[in-house]
Amino acid sequence: MPCTERRDPFMAEKMDAGQTDDHKGETPRTSEEELDFSYTQNRELSWLRFNDRVLDEAFDETVPLFERLKFVSIFGSNLDEWFMIRIGGLSDLTLLKHQPKDNKSNETPAEQLQAIFAVLPDYVSKQQRALDQIESKLATRGLERLKIDDMSDADHSAANKFFLQQVAPIISPQIVDPRHPFPNLRNGQLYVTCSLNGPEETGMLGIVEVPSALPRVVELPAAKELWRYTLIEDVIRDHLFELFGEYVPTTSATIRITRNADIDPDGEGVGEEEDYRQHMKRVLKLRQRLQPVRLEIQGALPKELEKFVLAEIGLSKKRVFHVRMPLDLGYVYSLEEHLPADTRATLLYNPFQPQTSPMV
Structure with a gap:
């Protein structure tokens, strides 16, 4: 019959707790101390x-x-x-x-x-x-983006025509004051903002949502072997003086808010009778209203109005990014079709031609 060693219950308890006599007086190491984060x-x-x-x-x-x-x-x-x-x-x-x-x-x-x-x-x-x-x-290879200050009279005329025919009929300028509450700024949407001075009030906030139904890129009169364009938000900023009646815009900026979208689409569950497409539609709408995590500003927004916007959306100053470049560069893919024919091949990767495998 094999011999088995009896284990003393008291000693077993001490050993499990790391308190044997050999290590008496030593402080047990925590799990964090055992990890080397280098x-x-x-x-x-x-x-x-x-x-x-x-x-x-x-x-x-x-x-x-x-x-x-x-x-x-x-x-x-x-x-x-x-x-x-x-x-x-x-x-x-x-x-x-x-x-x-x-x-x-x-x-x-x-x-x-x-x-x-x-x-x-x-x-x-x-x-x-x-x-x-x-x-x-x-710009030296046939594709140039113009800012408002760099436009010629012909460029301003083309931009003005685009604004009057396509932009003005569908935008809704808003003035934020005690009588008009701060609007919900949707996730990823571009807004043109400005400081407004009125007959009796100064330093109010004006907001115009950049219509997503229209293309970002606005074509300008072309020069020889050069396709020129500007962006719709710049066109709107150039026409702010027409949008707020007796209120005069002083400075302007384009802003964009990024909101928290870390939500579980199935977190609330889907009802047995609910169409999953409708459920996802509700989830995507919810993404537009969740807590902001970043504010981007392109242009000149007075410090007082910037503080006001941050207070309204509940965002700290360290999450504000002031930039000179356009917000949301997704429009660049639409420019490819306007590359000049004589330089197009040198500006793009060679097109990939699928080939049949010799093993087939």
Whole structure:
């Protein structure tokens, strides 16, 4: 019969608790002390470095010029989605009484956000530099974006015609004052804002939603071998003086709010009799009204009005990004069809021709 050793219950309890006589007086190490975080990195900062490598393609001289412009746009769209999901999720976690720590960096959600917003401005500035370089080179290759101040009389005439015929009939200017509450600014939507002075009031906020039903790109009279355009938000800013009656706009800016979209589409469940398409429609509408996580401003919005907007949407100043470049660069893909025929081949990748596998 095999011999078995009896285990002393008291000693077993001490050993399970790490309190044997050999280690008497030592403080048991916590799980955090056992982890070496020098071998891991924060997930969000790692993702930002990945997206930075996407932007590096826009600086690569071996990449065709218009394809480099696409990489600038891809960097921006990646950042938008990341803000909506990852920053939105971290922002929700900061509301918890006991914030969980990240197992890669040992940081709470609030500490992660602090580290993220410390490095973000450099990435946005780099995107701006890339866009400036590429647009200046494209202007010599047959594609030019004009700002309002750079337009000729003929350009202003074409932009004015577009505004009167297509924009003016469908926009709804709003004045925010004690009699008109602050409107809901939808996620990702562009708005033209301005400071207004009236007969008896000054420094009021005017808002015009940029109509998404119209194209962003407004064609201007073409020069020889050069396709020229401006953006619809710039056309609206140039005509603000016509929209608010006796109120006079002084300064203007284009703004865009990014909202938290980190929601579970099936979180509330789908009713047995409910059409799943209608359920998803409700979820997508909800995304338009969730908590803001970022405000972008292109142009000059007075500090007082900026503080007012931040207070109304419940956003801190560190989440405001002032930029010179257009907000939402998704329009660049529509420019490809307007590339001049004589330079088109050098501005794009060679088209890929599918081939039948020799093994088939």
